[in-house]
Amino acid sequence: MRVVVEYFGPARDAAGVAREEVDVEPPCSAQEFVARIARSRGGRLAALLLRDDHLSPVLLLAVNDKQVEVEPVSLREGDVVAIIPPVSGGAC
Amino acid sequence: MPARDEPLTPEERETYEWQMWVPGVGEEGQRKLKAASVLVTRVGGLGGLAAYELAAAGVGRIVLAHAGVIKRSDLNRQLLMTHTAIGTSRVECAARRLRELNPRIDLLAVPENVSPANADRLVDMADVVVCCAPLFEERFALNEQCFRQGKPMVDCAMYELTGQVTTILPGKTACLACRVPEAPDSWRRQFPVFGAVSGAVGCLGAMEAIKLITGMGEPLADRLLTFDLRDGRFRTVQISRRADCQICGSK
Numbered sequence: 001m002r003v004v005v006e007y008f009g010p011a012r013d014a015a016g017v018a019r020e021e022v023d024v025e026p027p028c029s030a031q032e033f034v035a036r037i038a039r040s041r042g043g044r045l046a047a048l049l050l051r052d053d054h055l056s057p058v059l060l061l062a063v064n065d066k067q068v069e070v071e072p073v074s075l076r077e078g079d080v081v082a083i084i085p086p087v088s089g090g091a092c
Numbered sequence: 093m094p095a096r097d098e099p100l101t102p103e104e105r106e107t108y109e110w111q112m113w114v115p116g117v118g119e120e121g122q123r124k125l126k127a128a129s130v131l132v133t134r135v136g137g138l139g140g141l142a143a144y145e146l147a148a149a150g151v152g153r154i155v156l157a158h159a160g161v162i163k164r165s166d167l168n169r170q171l172l173m174t175h176t177a178i179g180t181s182r183v184e185c186a187a188r189r190l191r192e193l194n195p196r197i198d199l200l201a202v203p204e205n206v207s208p209a210n211a212d213r214l215v216d217m218a219d220v221v222v223c224c225a226p227l228f229e230e231r232f233a234l235n236e237q238c239f240r241q242g243k244p245m246v247d248c249a250m251y252e253l254t255g256q257v258t259t260i261l262p263g264k265t266a267c268l269a270c271r272v273p274e275a276p277d278s279w280r281r282q283f284p285v286f287g288a289v290s291g292a293v294g295c296l297g298a299m300e301a302i303k304l305i306t307g308m309g310e311p312l313a314d315r316l317l318t319f320d321l322r323d324g325r326f327r328t329v330q331i332s333r334r335a336d337c338q339i340c341g342s343k
Contacts, residue, residue, distance in 0.1 A: 006325065008318050009254040010278065018323055048278055058276045060316070062329040069332060082327055084318055086272040087251035088231060089283045089290065090138045090224040 001026050001077040005037065008084045014044040015083075029072035030063050030081055031055055048085055060084040097127045104196065108150050116308030122150060128305040129153035131218035133206045133234060135186040137169030137287055138248055139224030141294030142301070144172065146222075147190040149302055153198040154190065155217045158183040159205045169287030206230040211237040220301050221245040224294065226283075228275035235260065235268035239339050244304050244311075248297035252284045253322040255293040258331070259300045259311040262340065266314055266331045269339040289321055 002023050007015045024033055038049040049059055061068040062082040063075070075081070100122055105112070108122050130151050132143045135158045146154055162173045162182050172186040187201040200217070204210055206225060211233040215221055223234050223245055231247065238245040239262045247268055249256045260267050296317070303309040312328070319326040336343045 006327070008320055008325075008327075009251045009256075012254070012320065012322075013252070018320065018325065056276070058272050058274060060271060060329070060331070062327070065327055065329050067329055067331045069334075082318075082329065084256075084316070084329065085278070086228075086276055087249045087254065087256060087283075088226060088228050088279055089250040089252075089285060090134055090136070090226040090248065 001075070003033070003075055003078065004080045005034075006080060006082045008082065009087045010048055011045070011083045011085050014048050015041065024075060026075070028075050030061055030068045030075055030079075031072055033075055033081065034059075034061055034083060049083065056085075058086050060086065097123065099123070100126065104150065107196070111149060114308070117306055121306035121308060124306050125150050125302065126152040128220065129155065129218040130301055130305075131155045131157065131214055131221045132224060133214070133221070133230065134158045134224050134226065135170075135172055135183060136166060136224070136226075137171075137285055137290030138250060138294045138297070139222065140170050140172040140186060141291040142222050142224060142248065142298045143186065143190060143294075144193065145295050145298035146301060147194045147197055147199075149298070150194065151197060151301075151305070153200070153218075155200045155202060155214065156183050156186055156190075157202040157204055157206060157214055158186065159203055169285055169290050171287065171291065206233050208233045208236075212240075215241050215243055219243065220304050222297050222301050223247050224297065226281055228272065228279060231268055231272075232275070236339050238262055239267055246297045246300040246304070248293050250285065250290050250293045253286065253289050254318065254320045255289060255296070256316060256318045257293060257296045257300065257312055258316040259304065259313050261311075261313050264313070266333045267337060267340045270334040270337045270341075271316070271331055273334075273338065292321070 177185040183201040215237040
């Protein structure tokens with residue numbers, strides 16, 4: 001199946017792309033899918049999204065505009081996965 | 093707080109006439125704004141615009157908290173600061189500019205950044221908090237105090253060309269610690285910023301505060317608006333409370 005991935009904030013820069021379509025073999029959870037992307041790309045994206053080879057606890061993931069919580073969320077054809085690292089840019 | 097629940101003067105009616113035409117505002121909404129107090133923490137590229145819009149809208153009392161003096165490198169985005177005031181207090185300059193814009197409102201300039209030591213005192217000064225801090229530690233201190241004091245907090249953040257805005261209703265919606273349980277290792281105090289981006293986020297945050305005060309519209313409660321102005325992508329993500337949240341959780 002094919003899903004859409006959108007990168008926001010520092011994730012966009014680290015991924016080098018804002019939006020992409022990715023083929024994934026079902027069944028696959030959103031959490032495992034994003035961890036796989038981070039591991040396969042490595043570098044800054046892995047540093048941003050992973051901690052000890054697992055997804056960072058501060059990362060916000062959404063599937064079709066709904067937050068992915070602790071329980072695995074199974075991906076389906078056409079899902080949009082948004083990767084949203086927290087930012088704190090304010091009034092320095 | 094001197095919440096001034098008083099009728100509008102003819103001069104105030106004339107000043108705010110165009111926004112009182114907005115459905116759901118009217119004279120009653122404007123009186124609520126006049127009676128309200130808002131804390132804006134840091135008044136640079138983001139908070140400065142939030143404070144500017146809140147002052148223009150006639151929020152009766154605005155508390156500005158920001159330490160330090162104006163540097164030349166502030167001026168690409170901190171629209172309340174001026175070249176002639178370089179080297180002088182940021183928060184005093186901001187208050188002066190806001191008084192020029194709207195002399196009817198009370199402004200309190202506090203030359204401090206938020207910390208665990210002063211967050212309780214600062215949050216106690218206002219009905220609504222607009223968080224525009226550049227450090228997660230400041231956001232966490234505000235988030236915790238807003239939860240303890242039952243005050244709504246509008247959380248505004250940006251990075252480069254992206255923005256994030258959400259409104260936290262203590263005990264009802266996801267708080268900051270539900271979503272960000274600890275400060276990300278990767279965050280740095282200095283970050284790339286265009287004033288048009290931080291300003292856009294500040295204006296969105298001001299509108300959230302105006303909605304909370306007047307009761308008009310629907311705040312971004314349990315929703316995080318995120319956008320990337322590089323290509324015009326906007327998403328509003330449904331977010332949830334965590335039962336094991338260290339601040340607002342029930343476990």
